[in-house]
Amino acid sequence: MDWCKRKKSGALVKKQRLVRGRERGEILLEELIECCDGKSNPIKFFSADDILKATDNLSECTCVSKLFGHGKWYSGMLDSHRTILVKKLWRGHPDYPRDFYRGARDIAISSMVSGHKNFMKLVGCCLEFRFPVIVYYDAKKQYCRLDLQLMLLSWNKRMKIAEEIATALAYLHTAFSRPLIYRNMYIQNILLGEDGVAKLTDFSNCVLIPQGETFVKLGFRCVGGDYDYMDDNYMINGLVSEKTDVFSFGSLMQKLLTGEERFREFYGRDDWKILEKRKFPNWLSKSIGEGRIDEIVDLKMLEKMGEVSEEERCRMKAFLFLSERCIGLRGEVPKMVQVVKELRNSSSGL
Template sequence: MDGIKRRAPLFSLSSILIDHPQIMYSCLGAIKNSGKEDKEKCIMRNGKNLLENLISSFNGKRKPILSFSAEELKIATNNYDLQRVKTQGFVYQLYNAFLHGRPVSVMKFQNNDKYDAYEWCLKNIVFASQMSHSNILMLIGCCLETQIPVLVFESVSSGILANYIHGPRPSHFEPFLLTHRLKIAMEIANALAYLHVGFPRPIVFKNIKLSSILFDEDHVAKLFDFSLAESIPDGETHIKDAIPIGIMGFVATEYVTTGDYNEKCDVFSFGVLLLVLLTGQKLYSIDEAGDRHWLLNRVKKHIECNTFDEIVDPVIREELCIQSSEKDKQVQAFVELAVKCVSESAEDRPTMIDVAKQLRQAYRFGW
């Protein structure tokens, strides 16, 4: 925690909030009903109840997260200056901030008519506090003085993947070469594999998108935003949503049609991410008649016609002209892996462990 003032931890979260959902929703209700109370009462009630429940079940294996005041975070973000917004989701904005001499990221939630920011905030606390992986954005602390807690993460000073692909690009931007894209794919695959196999119950991310992949000052890719994440219950093979939610174009067909979601749905979304990395194109284009043409369908058509090179990102095509033999093999294998990941049949998709292994091999040794 270099640069962050040492203080007593707010609490040390672990899997208990997932294993004991009544605790999470008790806290959720307390936060929701705090609008008419002053700050001190909100802190006393929410913090006391949360701390008591966590201490009673604490297994000693999770790292503590720190407590910050609302005023500290207001100053750190220059009163939540919109010029400091790094990325945003359905119910939050992530700000570049400077807290006690250290750059950090501040995640501030806001309710809207469609989504419950309270629940999504708690999901981010529950899941992010359990993570110990170099490719998952680290949670540092939070503030309970506000109706919806405000979260503090490590800094992501080098931008988001969406900017690298679609712009506006970060300053001092270098050509986005195939090696860079392989590295990002490998790092995010490692993070997803960790979620799927690194816990007693698999965690499905459910939220793979360009704005959920951020970069630290060393350009290490970081997976971010657990708003939709779920743990698959013991004895079950999937979770079921009455109303599927996600970014169209990234979500698997079986999830849209049945509401069933498991690890292979994350694999599908990751396959789409690979195709975006390879082509540099958006999930869909709109023709003059207003019809949408999805990237996945266009990719399949080009593969059938043996013309995939026509939609490969021009930066990669230029590389192919210089290092044709080696890069051609890499691109071909990259495409083949992506196609396996987006197979219509979930059974035909590889696991994220297998995907991560193949990408590590590709990045380190070539295909």
């Protein structure tokens, strides 16, 4: 009798998964049509059984602990013996279609950028679990979140990461018929592969700029990202444009230079929720110019560098000046393509 009950229960779960998959497939199709202008992108749809088999039933031993963030990551292997990374989302309420749209957008845009070296290579997805699952090719590389590795990284490596993430953002802004605004800049969303290449992940908060427009207005509830990555126009008015990403990238640059701990000391996370306290101190660049870099630069990084040469000091100063231009402290805010160009020029010869 117990065996019969278990069999019926298992059949019911499978039926519920199939129904859920069909309903969510319609939402994903809507996102693909909106984001991809109706163009076809190769996305493989996995069943729940496929995912469970590949990851040993999503067991703890397959969890990739260094990738935890806004989803839970697992390593696995397909029947073709190709290794994969599986991200199981868990934000929002999985039973409401409106909350699934963010996961669907992540999948849709991942399919658009999959061929670029600074994004993860998408294999497909599974829509049958309570929370959607996204599958990426692992290529037998180990990945780790940038925030967990930052204190171990050299100055040259940090500059390279900045250039690669700037390249990723510039690609989102220019590679498609309408600019894609990332607007979800967390340092936790940047993964580092064992080959040292930085990859930007999580497109759940991406927005498209309407044809012929330069910005889009969102309601406050739609605002995503951390406070220290938000420019005033975005935080106060809900206006999203390419400058939204440029500002957040400037903030990221300063974190790369100062380290997260020191960045928090300078600004204070809670203060950034109070508009009159949302100010970057201008004395940062002055301190570097006067040689007092130990007051600003990540001390862990300085320990690795030993004595800082005049050439490295100049690079740090240029890096900081560019970050200040990005956040609007020094004249006109540059486009991301210009930021990439200047970072490449600064790092040439490294």
